[in-house]
Amino acid sequence: MDHTTRLEVRNRAGNRCEYCRLRQQHEEENPFHVEHVIAQQHGGTHDLENLALACSWCNAIKGPNLASLDPDSGELTRLYHPRKDRWEDHFRRDGAFILGHTDVGRTTAWLLRFNDADNLNQRHLLLELGELD
Numbered sequence: 566m567d568h569t570t571r572l573e574v575r576n577r578a579g580n581r582c583e584y585c586r587l588r589q590q591h592e593e594e595n596p597f598h599v600e601h602v603i604a605q606q607h608g609g610t611h612d613l614e615n616l617a618l619a620c621s622w623c624n625a626i627k628g629p630n631l632a633s634l635d636p637d638s639g640e641l642t643r644l645y646h647p648r649k650d651r652w653e654d655h656f657r658r659d660g661a662f663i664l665g666h667t668d669v670g671r672t673t674a675w676l677l678r679f680n681d682a683d684n685l686n687q688r689h690l691l692l693e694l695g696e697l698d
């Protein structure tokens with residue numbers, strides 16, 4: 566993947582994680598990753614339509630996963646796709662929490678552990694600073 570592609574993905578994402586929406590400026594010590602929404606392992610390409618910007622946390626946990634089990638129903642459910650889905654259609658923020666309100670949102674929020682203590686603490690801090698949007 567070339568530098569221009571990486572830059573294009575970063576700019577398109579507004580320099581924020583396309584999964585948990587953390588801004589790069591709030592995580593300067595950990596450069597965000599350009600990740601394959603559909604992993605190469607599953608036939609995903611380097612096309613811009615298959616690339617997304619992800620923070621280190623989301624990128625590491627998502628790995629090549631495409632789906633998981635909905636924590637409510639136990640049904641196999643695909644993960645959120647930043648190119649095909651709108652964030653607001655699947656997630657909402659409630660204070661420091663990010664809650665999924667569809668099967669896709671719940672499954673993704675659960676798998677990527679959006680509300681683990683470290684993430685919540687960071688979002689609480691950003692809320693207090695008026696930096697969370």
Ligand SMILES: [Zn+2]
Pocket residue numbers: 582583584585586587619620621622623624
């Ligand atoms: Zn993230």
